[in-house]
Amino acid sequence: MQKSKLIFSILFCWVNVISSGSMLAQPGAVTGVTATAYDHHVELNWDQHPNPTVNNVRVYGSSNGTNYTLLGSVNNVTTSYVDFVGDFDVTGSYYLRAVGSGGQLSLPSDTVSATTFEMNDSMLLDMVQEYTFRYFYDFGHPTSGLARERNTTATVTSGGSGFGVMALIVGAERGFISYEQARVRTTKIVDFLLTVPRFKGAFSHWMNGATGAVIPFSQRDDGGDLVETAFLMQGLLTARQYYTGGSAEEIALRENITQLWEEVNWDWYRKPGNENVLYWHWSPTNNFDINLQVRGFNETHIIYILGIAAPDANHAIPASLYHTGWAGGAYENSLSYYGIPLILGRGKGGPLFFTHYSYLGFDPRGIRDEYANYFVSNRNRSLINYEHCVDNPYGWAGYGPESWGLTASDDPDGYLAHAPDNRQTDNGTISPTAALSSMPYTPDKSMDALKHFYRELGDKMWGRYGFYDAFNEDRNWYASSYLAIDQGPIICMIENHRSGLLWDLFMRNPEINPALEAIGFTADTTPVSTQELPQFLTSEPSISPNPARGATTLTLALERAGEVSVSLFGADGRDLGLVLNPVVLQPGSHQLSLHLRPRPKSGLYYLRINGPGESAVVPIVLTD
Numbered sequence: 001m002q003k004s005k006l007i008f009s010i011l012f013c014w015v016n017v018i019s020s021g022s023m024l025a026q027p028g029a030v031t032g033v034t035a036t037a038y039d040h041h042v043e044l045n046w047d048q049h050p051n052p053t054v055n056n057v058r059v060y061g062s063s064n065g066t067n068y069t070l071l072g073s074v075n076n077v078t079t080s081y082v083d084f085v086g087d088f089d090v091t092g093s094y095y096l097r098a099v100g101s102g103g104q105l106s107l108p109s110d111t112v113s114a115t116t117f118e119m120n121d122s123m124l125l126d127m128v129q130e131y132t133f134r135y136f137y138d139f140g141h142p143t144s145g146l147a148r149e150r151n152t153t154a155t156v157t158s159g160g161s162g163f164g165v166m167a168l169i170v171g172a173e174r175g176f177i178s179y180e181q182a183r184v185r186t187t188k189i190v191d192f193l194l195t196v197p198r199f200k201g202a203f204s205h206w207m208n209g210a211t212g213a214v215i216p217f218s219q220r221d222d223g224g225d226l227v228e229t230a231f232l233m234q235g236l237l238t239a240r241q242y243y244t245g246g247s248a249e250e251i252a253l254r255e256n257i258t259q260l261w262e263e264v265n266w267d268w269y270r271k272p273g274n275e276n277v278l279y280w281h282w283s284p285t286n287n288f289d290i291n292l293q294v295r296g297f298n299e300t301h302i303i304y305i306l307g308i309a310a311p312d313a314n315h316a317i318p319a320s321l322y323h324t325g326w327a328g329g330a331y332e333n334s335l336s337y338y339g340i341p342l343i344l345g346r347g348k349g350g351p352l353f354f355t356h357y358s359y360l361g362f363d364p365r366g367i368r369d370e371y372a373n374y375f376v377s378n379r380n381r382s383l384i385n386y387e388h389c390v391d392n393p394y395g396w397a398g399y400g401p402e403s404w405g406l407t408a409s410d411d412p413d414g415y416l417a418h419a420p421d422n423r424q425t426d427n428g429t430i431s432p433t434a435a436l437s438s439m440p441y442t443p444d445k446s447m448d449a450l451k452h453f454y455r456e457l458g459d460k461m462w463g464r465y466g467f468y469d470a471f472n473e474d475r476n477w478y479a480s481s482y483l484a485i486d487q488g489p490i491i492c493m494i495e496n497h498r499s500g501l502l503w504d505l506f507m508r509n510p511e512i513n514p515a516l517e518a519i520g521f522t523a524d525t526t527p528v529s530t531q532e533l534p535q536f537l538t539s540e541p542s543i544s545p546n547p548a549r550g551a552t553t554l555t556l557a558l559e560r561a562g563e564v565s566v567s568l569f570g571a572d573g574r575d576l577g578l579v580l581n582p583v584v585l586q587p588g589s590h591q592l593s594l595h596l597r598p599r600p601k602s603g604l605y606y607l608r609i610n611g612p613g614e615s616a617v618v619p620i621v622l623t624d
Helices: 002-019 121-137 158-174 179-193 226-242 248-262 266-270 301-309 320-326 374-391 432-436 443-456 484-498 501-507 512-519
Strands: 034-037 041-045 054-062 069-075 080-084 091-100 112-115 155-157 206-208 408-411 414-417 542-544 551-558 562-570 575-585 588-595 603-610 615-622
Touching: 034 091, 034 112, 041 091, 054 080, 069 080, 121 158, 121 443, 121 484, 121 603, 121 615, 155 158, 158 179, 158 226, 158 484, 158 501, 179 226, 179 248, 226 248, 226 301, 226 501, 266 301, 301 320, 301 512, 408 484, 432 443, 432 484, 484 501, 501 512, 542 615, 551 562, 551 603, 575 588
Parallel strands: none
Antiparallel strands: 034 041, 041 080, 054 069, 054 091, 091 112, 155 206, 408 414, 542 551, 551 588, 562 575, 562 603, 603 615
């Protein structure tokens, strides 16, 4: 009897062991592991594990190739990991192990290694743009393609999606994705927008990314948001000028964007009495109860430009509203801070998103209305913001010449429109988007900030989609969040600084220049600069074709005679050799034929133009 009980007990325990999972089959090893080195970090990528019982993947690393430690763990949906090693010339070695549902570990994957290297400014900008781009492409809502409001929600945002549509264009031009991939995603977004609720043609601020249903932004904000609609339309109109092919798909895309554009009834948002100002919100349930007028100077400049440019005369607003509405409040001023004229607005300039959102597409260079040249105004506002952070009147930790930028973002207490105006709006929180998105206005200071945020704070501030939203060193707080309205201006305004691409596209829309003329914009020769060139060049070098299939033509203009050569580099920084041997060129324009032999595989590369004492770097995409 005792023997039977013992046998039963052993069998019972054995069943429990099996049911607990400790005897479950070991998952297979993780495959497809690669390591890519950057300036101060290494990125690992791998194939998603096919075994449905695998819960997560553990990452092991070593700086000497022998003593491996557990660096972290990610879920099985995520197939990448960023190891911020914190310096140049650091070799990281890695392997991965899958973890089954019962905790059983797979065998180690293949071991991979990569060595960080000092990236030049052009490479760093490419890196920041590509990582930021992933927020809109990799993390775009799977049903609608629209941009999620932040990285912890499925709610999508109208204005942030407008920024995302422009980011797709940058991604295609920089070779992060193909033109066709960008076109397909943009079509997905536009097709979805045709199905969602609109309010006299205007979109709600937030939507359900799967159904399009309105998600109220606040208790009474359950309808049309004219500001978010303008940001979305700015992106769509930029796309309409980019996807110019003759295929049925591209023609339909342009026609659908035009339909959305024509159906926005800007005039309705003057209220039924046709007031001389636009209102921010309207809904069938709450009417104009929020009663928020749209007046400058703030982030809403683009609304009045689009409202006047509207193609349907019954939906357009008269040009006079620009002056009575947008510029109809406390607009101009004679204020000056740190010896810099503010020109427009109040306080010490407000948050820096005032200088970004409306100018992702609208090009403020070389023109002015009766009030200001907006490039100069935005530059001054950025410089005041910078000088305030250097001055640091409230003594916050972490402020300085390389760590600056106050704008709306997350902070230790929630979310705030940070600004240099007073102690309540400046609470010690720096937002990378503020300095980085100001790059057209303050290129050197913004580049210094980028290097500081990445090289000095990257272990806390750099992740899967680039820079996290904000930090407050005084309170030892670092965000883990990404917001669409903060990520979008980074990639878009850096591109406008580098190439003017989005500015050029948006301004090609045939409705824009007549609207600006009706407002009273005129040419302005106030000098502006969006990019600093090596002294031996007089204009930005260009490549055509780009993408290329092994041969391309480099066009450059020399300031003075000198020896020039061209080298090809991989995206990982590897020197692939000269593609143009040293040659002495005279001042003036030159077209140089480059033959990339032996032909590298497809992907992103860089041509470094070596001139007298300096160099310039141009990205090139090679295709099959």
